[in-house]
Amino acid sequence: MTLALGRVPVQPDAPTARRWAQQELTDPVYHRGRSLLERIVDWIAQQLSGLHTAGLPAPAAVLVVVAVLAVIAAVAFWVAGPVRRNHRSPRTRGVLAHDDRRSAARMRADADAAAARGDWSTAVVERFRAIVRSLEERAVLDELPGRTAHEAAGEAGGRLPTVSAELSRAAQLFDDVAYGDAHPSAGDDAALRDVDRRVAAARRESRPSLAGATR
Known part of the structure; x- marks a missing residue:
């Protein structure tokens, strides 16, 4: 998910942060590892919900959100990508x-x-x-x-x-x-x-x- 910095809310609140995470997970690559990713997203949403109350400067808040979404993408690739494909069922x-x-x-x-x-x-x-x-x-x-x-x-x-x-x-x-x-x-x-x-x-x-x- 590519974020244009000019369009990102300077102080993302908890609902906005959760919406970004949910939108990111609409990509089909995330579906194969759904159980694990749901737990990760729940944790991330909790962390993002504290951005506004923590009083972080706007640029820092944006960088945190981008970094978190990058972590989601990396974990999803690991779960649904080549590592999983290498462990095919012997029955196939x-x-x-x-x-x-x-x-x-x-x-x-x-x-x-x-x-x-x-x-x-x-x-x-x-x-x-x-x-x-x-x-x-x-x-x-x-x-x-x-x-x-x-x-x-x-x-x-x-x-x-x-x-x-x-x-x-x-x-x-x-x-x-x-x-x-x-x-x-x-x-x-x-x-x-x-x-x-x-x-x-x-x-x-x-x-x-x-x-x-x-x-």
Whole structure:
């Protein structure tokens, strides 16, 4: 909120101060942290209500109001900005989108194209997606859009125990790259290529039937 000093009341009273704070909070960026900001505004309004009775000179009163509004803006940015966006719910970290109908072969091709241009982040993400899609195509996993990387690795690892550890490491790499700040290398992409080959070669563990177990 930008204040033109020529239009600011020289002695802002309590109602004026509260109105300024409320007007500042109409910006949508404040809404996401409403509970915290309400408490802050209540405290600020109490402080502003004493400006007139404290007998501060007009220039000093204006500077106090501007400083307080700057504090509100800073706190709101912290609450609703990048810090909060970095803490996304794990349930939103799906591997395959609902509208992604590509085959595993298509995803591998997209990963190869990304690797060819040195885009290792895209290559790693698409490579892991290809692994999950291939498991769905083989009916090792049910088709389930929105499944997280660790959910996919856990379910598939239970059915393909020989590659369970590799799948878990691959899932962690996917999360670190897709939803974190990791910067993968050509070596990471090569490692996922190897996981893809191992998963393709792994055979689903056969479990003895109940009838056979009771004989």
